[in-house]
Amino acid sequence: MKLFDVYPINNINIVKAQGSLVWDDKGTEYLDMYGGHAVISIGHTHPWWVKRIEEQLHKIAFYSNSVEIPIQKELAEKLGTISGKKDYQLFLCNSGAEANENALKLASFHTGRKKIVSFKKSFHGRTSLAVAATDNKSIVAPVNETENIVFLPFNDEEALKDYFEKAGNEVAAVIIEPVQGVGGITVATKNFLQLIRSVCDKHNAVFIADEVQCGYGRSGKFFALDHANVNADIYSMAKGMGNGFPIGGILIAPHIQPKHGMLGTTFGGNHLACAAALAVLEVIEQEALLAQAKQNGQYLMDQLKEIDGIKNIRGFGLIIGFDVPDELKDLRKNLLAKHHVFTGEAKPNVIRLLPALTITKAQIDDFLQKLKSEIRELKKAEIAHSIAE
DSSP, rough: OOOOOOOOOOOOEEEEETTEEEEEEOEEEEESSSSSHHHHHSOOOOOHHHHHHHHHHOSSSOOOSSSSHHHHHHHHHHHHHHOOOOOOOEEESSSSHHHHHHHHHHHHHHOOOOOOEEETTOOOSSSSHHHHSSOOOOGGOOOGTTTEEEEEEOOOOHHHHHHHHHHHGGGEEEEOOEETTTTSSSSSHHHHHHHHHHHHHHHOEEEEEEEETTTTTTSSSSSGGGGGGGOSEEEEOOGGTTTTTTOEEEEOOOOOOOOOTTOOSTTTOOOHHHHHHHHHHHHHHHHHHEEEEEHHHHHHHHHTTTTTTTEEEEETTTTEEEEEOOGTHHHHHHHHHHHHHOOETTTTTTEEEOOOOOOHHHHHHHHHHHHHHHHHHHHHHHHHHHHHH
């Protein structure tokens, strides 16, 4: 049997990882500036994370949600404290797509409505309703298509106002990434996020903040939405929540009431996943990683802005993107092949940086040196090519 070929694969076999470094089976060291799609929050194989999981594994790894699981309550208490959302409720699942699926479903249950407002270039996952709310027709199967989703322009206040004036009383929820990840590290303005809060309040719709990629401390605050000084009714989480162990969840405002059977999951909130998630929160707290992400992210942004050739540096904390002009189109490929640096991309020409919150200033400087070196080489090659023509 062979694997179902849906992933473009780099010919690299990573066999070891520590912090922001990984090694392949040939012993080559790589600097990880992408964290496996923003998943690695506290660094690869953090000792406390390993210890927490190992200790839990020796006790019990799994039992279903039909019994008391005290570690879920421990996780909820710690998450409420660190996020500042103590009065919210926690529902645990396994992934970001599943978190958004449940968030959208819960909003519809709560309001009794069907319409969902999403935004251009959004990405919310690949499950049925989450992918329907994703602005990428190539991954939406015919069975996922629905007239219940409307896509509005991102950061367009007038378009949002106009839609709610016409159809606001039909809207179950507005779902938005405060910083679009797959969409190219596009940051929602404070005014736009505050307007979403306002129109949702006026029309009794649910405000869902998709914090799967931009949340969990990556922005320098626990949630990226916190920068706008408003609260969502539901926050979706995953990726950095488990530092590589599969876990997701939604934080639900107290006015949204649960009832038995409304939501459910087999593996969500299992003992092992909760141990991993608790380790992440404990390390974030003990190592002051929110402040570190803010400080190192600002340093990285400031240094990137001094580099000639790349454009439109944006983001905050350790969720950063920049545009690559055509003459540097091989920059990301060469960073990996020649300099052994993993970065991310967004089509057509964006490099995404999503390193662990534990990345050091020395490692950032190493990345910057390699980035500058490769830009110089590509520019030299471009000049030589122009002369040859």
